[in-house]
Amino acid sequence: MIGHPLYILDEVGSTNNYAMEQVNTGKVTSGTAWFTSNQTAGKGTRGKTWIAQPGDISALSIALQPSMLPLSRQFMLSVAVALGAADCFISLAGDETVIKWPNDIYWRDRKAGGILIENVLRGSIWQYAIIGIGFNVNQPAFPPELPNAVSLLQITGKRREAIEVAKVLCASLENRIKQIHPSNYEAMLKEYTSRLFRWQQPALYKKDGETFRGTIRDVLPDGHLCLEKESGEMLKLGFGEVEFVLGSQNH
Known part of the structure; x- marks a missing residue:
């Protein structure tokens, strides 16, 4: 089960780094998750950092043993995670939520969240995937260097407890990861593409x-x-x- 157990961290540099350290101890079960609303050195794709005020974000990292997928099909995990994250955000912010290829969550044309999946390999064996997902939750505004960011507070006018957002996200991810099966690959990929930001739009x-x-x-x-x-x-x-x-x- 995704988010069982779910550990709440008061403060951490990066939930993905923390999760990786825990996985390397060899004592972690698949589905274990770590949450914080105070991430001091969050990681984004291609080495970008992601920083916010305490309570403003929901940062969640999950350790998953991807036994349902061969390594050659690893993009299907990205598809399932992106769909799960989008499902969660739609439930909170409405159906103008889209996926920016490959794995950012957008509301209209503004970034509401991001996904970073890091793999742990032993030789050619895919031992673990560390799935990191961050949502902007309670920011009232963003600095000029982030002109296209948006938060749930800005979209809905309501503050939310970041941990509650993370719990909804765990349930959405569980639902989508359960769908990963060779008989579903084509349908999942088709749904993913149809929900893309700018799909079929010049x-x-x-x-x-x-x-x-x-x-x-x-x-x-x-x-x-x-x-x-x-x-x-x-x-x-x-x-x-x-x-x-x-x-x-x-x-």
């Missing part, structure tokens, strides 16, 4: 210094994004290979 992107207009057409089973340029050229892009041009620049 918009601006940047790659290798070039800004261009393109349209998301598909996501492949290995996670590659298929982006069609206005010229008709189809790009097959891996994580970190393309930048979404956001906000007022996207015209």
Whole structure:
């Protein structure tokens, strides 16, 4: 069960780092989760840090033994986690919630949360996945360097206890991870792509210094994004290979 047990940390640098340390002791059971609303050095994708005031965020990391998936299908775990996180946020903020490829949670065109999955391998054996999910919960505003961030408080006008958000998230993740099975791969990937930010909508992107207009057409089973340029050229892009041009620049 996801979130059984659930440990509440008063303060921690990064819940993902803490979870990794606990997994390395060899004494952790699959589904164990660690939560804090006071993360002092949160981790994002590609080494970005993520910092907030105490009580403003819900930071949750889960240790999962991914016995339901071969390593070659690891993107399906990202799909399940993104769908679970989106399900949770929809229940709190409404159905304008979308998934920004590969695994950010957006409300309209603003970032409400992020996901970071780190794998523990022993040789070619996928021993554990450390699933980190952070939501913006109670921030009344964001600094200028975060122009496209948004919190649940800003969306709904209501403050929430961050731990309660984490508990809803655990239940949503449990539901989605249970669905991981070869017979469901195609349907889960189809649902994931249909819920993507900018799905089938022309918009601006940047790659290798070039800004261009393109349209998301598909996501492949290995996670590659298929982006069609206005010229008709189809790009097959891996994580970190393309930048979404956001906000007022996207015209």
